[in-house]
Amino acid sequence: MKLNLVAFGIAKDIIGEKNLVVDYDVMSIAQLKEQLCKDFPEFEALNSISFAINEEYRLDDFALTANDEVVIIPPVAGG
Amino acid sequence: MRIDIKISKDVLDPKICSDFVSHPSTGGIALFIGTVRNSTNNKKVLRLEFEAYESMAVSEMKKIAKAVVEKWDAQRVVIHHRVGVLDIEEIAVIIAVSTPHRKAAxxxxxxxxxxxxxxxxxxxxxxxxxxxxxxxxxx
Structure with a gap:
């Protein structure tokens, strides 16, 4: 399915741009994570990688819908 | 309104934060100011650059402030966070909480x-x- 990825922080550096439209054969956040790590192996080296849809963190089993805007959230470091 | 949440490109002001949380039935105000340190692991830091996913950051900061109101019976809560380029000693974050007694604050x-x-x-x-x-x- 088509997904609109948005990247912040180091995720933006890894992908090379802030917004990326992908067409992946994935159904869940877990599968998306796996596919992203295949396409961009640098994600494997991070402490963690989380995802948000509609401004909420979504866990591994969350079911994706076509055209979802999925925000990639690398380890946060506010404060 | 009991909470004030902000993400700002402009300089943060502790006075604005402590004034906001002031309340007649408050016995204590805790004010935390996070600043930019000049070194990390003995290595000289020149400056910091902060980036936020602003809409979600505001939403998560609101959740924290609401939890503080509910769990500690806080009268007022402020969370302000700066974004952009910050020099050494500049303020990155301010949290202010007012409660009836100091321990809770x-x-x-x-x-x-x-x-x-x-x-x-x-x-x-x-x-x-x-x-x-x-x-x-x-x-």
């Missing part, structure tokens, strides 16, 4: 900054003389 303030650092989608890059690093990104 200290505890609530510590909870707020600890939780902010764990969940709020804000990132910082340390700029050194010889390069730059996204903080906490790698083990």
């Amino acid at each position: 200290f505890e609530a303030c510590e909870f707020a900054i600890d939780t902010l650092k764990q969940v709020v989608p804000i990132w910082k890059k340390e700029i050194f003389e010889d390069g730059e690093v996204w903080v906490a990104a790698h083990p």
